[in-house]
Amino acid sequence: MDDYTSGSDSDYTKYWIDWFLGTKGNEYFCEVDEEYILDRFNLTGLNTEVQYYSQALDLITDNLDENLNEEIRDIVEKSARHLYGLIHARFIITTHGLTKMLEKFKKCDFGRCPRVLCHNHPLLPVALSDIPYTKSVKLFCCRCEDIYNPKSTRHASIDGAYFGCSFPHMLFQVYPQLVPPKSTDRYVPRIFGFKLHDVAKQHRYQDMIREESHARIMAGIEGLPTTAVVVQSSTSARDVQQQNHKNNKSIESATPTMTESGAMADVN
Amino acid sequence: MSSHDLHLQHQQQVRDMRNAGDVEEEEEEEEEEEEQLQGEYAADEYYGTDASNDSGTESMPWIAWFCSLGGHQYFAEVADEFVEDDFNLTGLNSIVPFYKEALEMILDLEPEEDSTKVPDVSIVEASAEQLYGLIHQRFIVTRQGLQQMADKYQAGHFGSCPRTYCQSTNVVPCGRYDLPGVETVKLYCPNCQDIYSPPSSRYHNLDGAYFGTTFAHMLFHIYPELVPNIPNKIYTPAIYGFKISEYSRCGPRMQWLRIKQDPNTLDASGRLIKDAKEQDENDKQ
Ligand SMILES: [Zn+2]
Ligand SMILES: [Zn+2]
Numbered sequence: 001m002d003d004y005t006s007g008s009d010s011d012y013t014k015y016w017i018d019w020f021l022g023t024k025g026n027e028y029f030c031e032v033d034e035e036y037i038l039d040r041f042n043l044t045g046l047n048t049e050v051q052y053y054s055q056a057l058d059l060i061t062d063n064l065d066e067n068l069n070e071e072i073r074d075i076v077e078k079s080a081r082h083l084y085g086l087i088h089a090r091f092i093i094t095t096h097g098l099t100k101m102l103e104k105f106k107k108c109d110f111g112r113c114p115r116v117l118c119h120n121h122p123l124l125p126v127a128l129s130d131i132p133y134t135k136s137v138k139l140f141c142c143r144c145e146d147i148y149n150p151k152s153t154r155h156a157s158i159d160g161a162y163f164g165c166s167f168p169h170m171l172f173q174v175y176p177q178l179v180p181p182k183s184t185d186r187y188v189p190r191i192f193g194f195k196l197h198d199v200a201k202q203h204r205y206q207d208m209i210r211e212e213s214h215a216r217i218m219a220g221i222e223g224l225p226t227t228a229v230v231v232q233s234s235t236s237a238r239d240v241q242q243q244n245h246k247n248n249k250s251i252e253s254a255t256p257t258m259t260e261s262g263a264m265a266d267v268n
Numbered sequence: 269m270s271s272h273d274l275h276l277q278h279q280q281q282v283r284d285m286r287n288a289g290d291v292e293e294e295e296e297e298e299e300e301e302e303e304q305l306q307g308e309y310a311a312d313e314y315y316g317t318d319a320s321n322d323s324g325t326e327s328m329p330w331i332a333w334f335c336s337l338g339g340h341q342y343f344a345e346v347a348d349e350f351v352e353d354d355f356n357l358t359g360l361n362s363i364v365p366f367y368k369e370a371l372e373m374i375l376d377l378e379p380e381e382d383s384t385k386v387p388d389v390s391i392v393e394a395s396a397e398q399l400y401g402l403i404h405q406r407f408i409v410t411r412q413g414l415q416q417m418a419d420k421y422q423a424g425h426f427g428s429c430p431r432t433y434c435q436s437t438n439v440v441p442c443g444r445y446d447l448p449g450v451e452t453v454k455l456y457c458p459n460c461q462d463i464y465s466p467p468s469s470r471y472h473n474l475d476g477a478y479f480g481t482t483f484a485h486m487l488f489h490i491y492p493e494l495v496p497n498i499p500n501k502i503y504t505p506a507i508y509g510f511k512i513s514e515y516s517r518c519g520p521r522m523q524w525l526r527i528k529q530d531p532n533t534l535d536a537s538g539r540l541i542k543d544a545k546e547q548d549e550n551d552k553q
Binding site: 114115116117128138140143144145146147148149151165166168169170172173176179182186187189190191192193196197198199200201202203204205206207208209210213216217220 | 430431432433436444454456461462463464465467481482484485486489503505506507508509512514515516517518519520521522523524525526527528529531534535536537538539540
């Protein structure tokens with residue numbers, strides 16, 4: 001990554017955030033509002049996450065003392081990028097942050113779904129862990145509801161914690177009109193025009209699961225008070241698990257804090 | 269100058285033209301995508317020496333040259349004997365324009381004297397590409413072709429699945445149609461059994477028919493050991509650690525798509541054999 005502090009020549013930018021957003025590989029990030037950063041309440045707990053926290057914050061807000069020795073400046077620079085990422089993760093699930101990311105989504109700044117049957121549906125960044133330094137950022141497609149690796153290595157090495165596990169789902173909660181119609185289209189492998197027997201069986205099994213869940217949803221929505229429709233905690237986790245009730249009864253212990261479904265994986 | 273020399277010269281010009289075009293495209297891509305496909309590197313090297321050493325291409329057989337071009341890494345080298353056997357080309361003469369000239373080009377044969385009716389070598393060049401592609405579709409489902417493609421698969425020449433839970437498992441090229449001109453090449457993942465667009469735009473003009481609908485599935489049928497064994501995981505959306513209820517409008521609706529079930533545990537109608545038995549017993553009571 002380019003060094004901001006030594007970039008004194010032609011492409012020198014006045015504001016650190018502008019420089020950061022303009023740096024190649026940072027296309028997924030949006031501009032965090034200055035007011036958001038300046039409100040210390042929003043940064044609660046981050047001081048223990050980054051080295052030279054206050055200097056890093058000063059650098060982000062363009063208030064850093066010029067008379068720092070080079071060694072420390074380098075660390076501060078690194079810390080500033082990390083800190084910005086962590087603030088970013090919090091900001092993009094605020095009302096204003098969501099609108100900023102929505103604009104980027106509409107411009108397809110995060111790329112398009114590589115799955116052929118998703119017909120180039122735009123993607124959104126998502127994490128598999130909110131803890132920094134654990135997993136790199138992934139891309140969520142709301143059409144197939146699956147996650148993909150970014151194409152470019154630059155994007156593939158960004159820390160997922162700078163976007164968080166909740167962000168895309170929060171966006172769709174707030175803008176449900178963005179949820180595309182779901183399709184039952186599926187790729188059917190063929191050999192000389194003939195379907196493969198084993199694959200056909202699996203597809204019938206998948207269809208059965210889909211129809212069951214559809215029936216459950218239709219029945220459930222009728223029976224539910226409208227206010228309970230949004231996010232449900234333990235009950236929803238159990239609902240997902242019920243899809244597997246047939247062949248696995250030992251998964252009740254799965255906690256609602258799981259973000260990746262071990263439950264569904266147990267089907268196999 | 270004999271017509272063959274003329275032909276060679278033309279061919280050389282066209283190759284140089286294409287090489288130049290490819291180099292440009294590559295640079296542009298580096299800007300955009302900075303791609304990762306391992307297979308490309310080997311070929312790029314090849315291709316680098318090619319561009320710097322003009323005399324190298326002349327002695328190279330057309331098929332080897334064609335497969336070494338940037339963006340042609342997915343192709344196997346079809347054996348000459350396969351192309352020379354008319355039986356393998358049945359029906360292609362009605363699909364490919366300038367069939368005879370194209371075939372001569374592929375086999376590096378001297379064109380016949382009356383070839384003056386062909387307006388431009390680049391037209392034959394395009395026909396040769398299409399003819400090669402369609403022969404290729406047939407070749408890669410033969411024992412020899414499958415072996416070559418299996419080697420390429422294992423060497424990672426086709427790239428990997430973009431789906432996170434497929435853990436970068438290797439993919440194979442495939443078409444959704446066997447007729448040329450309908451759709452470009454796609455990549456089939458043997459783990460999620462789904463198809464994806466190639467990540468690099470250099471493959472976005474490559475006809476899917478050159479790989480065909482059968483090859484990918486034939487490959488894993490003949491070489492079942494190539495099918496990866498990756499634990500099945502399905503992404504479940506959550507907000508603040510809480511799974512989103514399926515009753516929500518944004519709740520999960522597509523998890524069925526990624527469910528995998530050992531076909532040996534299913535009956536013909538797709539029911540779990542276990543369940544089917546249970547149900548039958550209940551019916552009896
Ligand atoms: Zn998708
Ligand atoms: Zn896959």
